[in-house]
Amino acid sequence: MNPVFATRTNRTAAALLTAVMLWGVVNLTPWWPLAWLAPIPLLLAAFHGSGGEARTLSLLAALIGLSSNFRYYQTTTGGWPIAVLLIALQALAWMGVVMFTRRIVRSAPVWYSVFAYPLLWAGLDTLINALSPHSSFGSLAYSQGDATRVIQIAALTGTPGIVFVVSLYASLTAVAIYRGRDIRLPVLAYGLPAVVILAALAFGNWRLLQRQETRRVAVGLAAVDDSIGPRVAAAQVNAVWASYESAISELAAHGARIVLLPEKIEVLNRVPAEQRLELLGAAARSTGVYLAAGTGLREEHATLNRFWLFAPSGELLTTYDKQHLVPGLEADMTPGKEFVTQEIAGVRYGLAICKDMHFPTLGRAYGRARVDAMLIPAWDFERDAWMAARMTALRGIESGYAVIRSSREGLLTVSDRFGRFAAERRSAPVPGAWLLTSAPLEHVEETLYAEWGDVFGWTCLALAVLMRLPVTGLMLAVRPLPRANGAEPASASLQD
Numbered sequence: 337m338n339p340v341f342a343t344r345t346n347r348t349a350a351a352l353l354t355a356v357m358l359w360g361v362v363n364l365t366p367w368w369p370l371a372w373l374a375p376i377p378l379l380l381a382a383f384h385g386s387g388g389e390a391r392t393l394s395l396l397a398a399l400i401g402l403s404s405n406f407r408y409y410q411t412t413t414g415g416w417p418i419a420v421l422l423i424a425l426q427a428l429a430w431m432g433v434v435m436f437t438r439r440i441v442r443s444a445p446v447w448y449s450v451f452a453y454p455l456l457w458a459g460l461d462t463l464i465n466a467l468s469p470h471s472s473f474g475s476l477a478y479s480q481g482d483a484t485r486v487i488q489i490a491a492l493t494g495t496p497g498i499v500f501v502v503s504l505y506a507s508l509t510a511v512a513i514y515r516g517r518d519i520r521l522p523v524l525a526y527g528l529p530a531v532v533i534l535a536a537l538a539f540g541n542w543r544l545l546q547r548q549e550t551r552r553v554a555v556g557l558a559a560v561d562d563s564i565g566p567r568v569a570a571a572q573v574n575a576v577w578a579s580y581e582s583a584i585s586e587l588a589a590h591g592a593r594i595v596l597l598p599e600k601i602e603v604l605n606r607v608p609a610e611q612r613l614e615l616l617g618a619a620a621r622s623t624g625v626y627l628a629a630g631t632g633l634r635e636e637h638a639t640l641n642r643f644w645l646f647a648p649s650g651e652l653l654t655t656y657d658k659q660h661l662v663p664g665l666e667a668d669m670t671p672g673k674e675f676v677t678q679e680i681a682g683v684r685y686g687l688a689i690c691k692d693m694h695f696p697t698l699g700r701a702y703g704r705a706r707v708d709a710m711l712i713p714a715w716d717f718e719r720d721a722w723m724a725a726r727m728t729a730l731r732g733i734e735s736g737y738a739v740i741r742s743s744r745e746g747l748l749t750v751s752d753r754f755g756r757f758a759a760e761r762r763s764a765p766v767p768g769a770w771l772l773t774s775a776p777l778e779h780v781e782e783t784l785y786a787e788w789g790d791v792f793g794w795t796c797l798a799l800a801v802l803m804r805l806p807v808t809g810l811m812l813a814v815r816p817l818p819r820a821n822g823a824e825p826a827s828a829s830l831q832d
Contacts, residue, residue: 338513341384350377351393358401364408364723366479368486372505374401375434379453379510382438390438391431398430399423408719414664426474433457440803441511445518447525452803453507458500459797462790465495469663471695473727476502481726485540487755490733491783492539494696496793501536504529544754551708552774553683555750556587556595556625557742557761560768564602575766576601580629581619583770588623590772594680596628598744598763599658599690599713600641603632613644613652621650626680630689630713638670643687643713645678654678656687660695675701683708683777686737690714693728693739696790703735703786708777710739716746721762729755735786738777752776 341347357374360367378397382390402423409419433456440452457476465472472478477495480486480502489497508529511519519525560579562572580597587595604612612631620627627646632639641658657672675698676687686707692698693712702710710732716724725741729751732739739751743763748771750758759773 338380338384341380344385344389347381347385347389348393350381351397352400354378354381355397355400358397359404361476361479362402362474363404364720366481368480368483371476371479371502375453375503375506376510376513378434379437379506380513382434383441383510383514387435387438391435394431394434395427398427402426402430408717411717412662412665429460433460436800436804437507441514445515445520447519447521447528449519450507450511450525450529451504452800453510454500454503455796455803456800457503458496458793459800461496461499462793462797465696465790465793471660471697473694475499478723478727478730481722481730481755484755485537485544487730487733488540488543489536490730491543491736491785493792494734494785494790495730496790496796497536500792500796501533505533508533544756551683551777553681553777554591554593554772555740555775556583556590556592556770556772557597557740557748557750558583558587558595558768558770559598559742559744559746559748559763560601561745561763561765572766573602577615579767583768584619584623584625584627587770587772588625592625592772594626594628594711594740595623596711596740596742597630597713598742599630599643599715600632601630601744603634603639605634606636609633616644617646617650617652620646620648624648626653628687628711628713630715632669639668640672641666641669641689643689643711645687645711654687656689658689658692659698660691662691675705677702677705677707686710688712690716690724690743693731696731696734699731699735700786700789703737703782706782707737709737709775710741712739712741714741714743714746716743718745721746725749725751725757725760726755729757734783736780736783738775740775750775753778753780 354374354377357370361371361374378394381393406419406423409422410416413419433453436456437453441449461475472495475495477498480498487498489501508526512526558580560576562576564573564576584595616627616629625648628643630643633642641661643656645653647653654676656676659672661669661671678685684707686702686705688698688710712728714724725747728739728741732751732753733755736753738753741749746763748761748763748769750773752758758776759771761769761771763769
């Protein structure tokens with residue numbers, strides 16, 4: 337036993353250190369290096385303590401760290417009971433992963449025990465992506481939003497690959513401190529994970545150094561934070577729309593070819609919607625731009641979250657209805673079912689709205705359609721502006737396209753297919769904020785992730801399950817090595 341972790345006090349302190357770092361990992365503006373380091377103290381505390389203590393410490397650390405998002409969950413889910421439930425479920429997942437890892441690592445000193453922790457986390461990330469109504473929201477992968485070299489892995493594996501590599505480093509460090517050379521095939525146990533991590537970083541570096549011919553298009557984005565609703569005074573409604581009209585004119589005058597407005601600027605009945613349609617078409621025609629705007633539309637049998645795209649002639653080119661609605665907050669709306677692409681001057685654009693881009697499956701569909709860029713009107717919750725923009729940009733890395741996103745109560749952003757931001761600006765109340773930039777567009781072949789999907793993630797989950805099968809348990813128990821200090825082998829503590 338490492339003397340540092342010999343006492344319960346020190347093990348508790350280690351778990352609390354993880355809790356503090358985890359607070360900075362899972363919140364809405366994370367600092368990416370912490371994700372690599374945060375699990376290490378908790379894993380070491382779990383390896384050295386009893387089973388009951390390990391469960392308590394891992395649950396405590398996770399609850400403290402994950403509570404950094406309590407106010408956000410309370411706002412977005414409609415109340416504290418669901419917020420508490422979400423944090424509790426996430427904390428139980430952390431406890432389960434730590435206990436799974438503890439079981440594998442302590443069972444026997446086999447080289448592949450280093451992979452238990454990253455395999456299960458990557459597998460769970462895949463499972464949550466597939467089953468959660470929020471899909472990939474909350475994935476550890478998004479903590480790496482500013483680590484551009486790290487997130488290039490998404491082009492091969494999606495978010496599970498990022499989770500795997502980040503978790504592998506933590507596991508490698510914790511197992512190396514716990515086991516030292518008291519492990520079978522130490523060169524393989526420690527060398528293989530190190531090679532995997534370095535290879536992933538080298539791939540990211542190589543990808544960012546690629547030089548290809550890049551087409552560019554001048555795009556303008558505008559957003560006004562003020563909401564328009566049935567109880568809002570007519571003067572305020574007019575001020576919001578006047579701000580957008582002014583922004584469209586200014587952006588066009590400065591050379592914008594495409595102007596993108598946010599999601600659901602106003603929810604309209606049929607007659608007002610027709611009037612707004614004519615006014616937006618007239619704005620596109622008078623300025624000579626392609627104009628994209630998001631509104632809500634109340635039809636006879638459904639309420640839709642709709643995206644209108646106008647040609648410079650004022651003609652309505654196409655529409656798109658949001659497919660993935662926010663649970664609870666958009667319960668009165670009907671989801672769309674169709675993917676929409678539109679070619680403009682030889683560039684193929686995909687259309688989606690805000691939360692749609694939390695879903696890697698939707699992002700892959702547009703990647704397989706060979707779009708060059710996505711046009712995304714959005715509406716965020718202010719405090720999640722950074723996270724929402726990085727989540728959407730990651731879809732571009734996964735499936736090989738630029739992302740043009742205009743959000744109310746969020747950020748106006750343009751990112752390339754590598755997730756690098758060409759421009760970024762915070763939205764604002766009336767008269768709003770606007771951004772003009774040159775969007776980098778590259779037509780590339782389909783990424784491996786767009787083609788193969790979550791094969792890597794499901795494989796990780798299968799391998800993690802395999803580690804717990806009885807036959808694998810027998811393999812783990814074969815000839816366990818004695819501890820270097822002469823203590824009982826770790827497999828003697830399986831009753832914990």
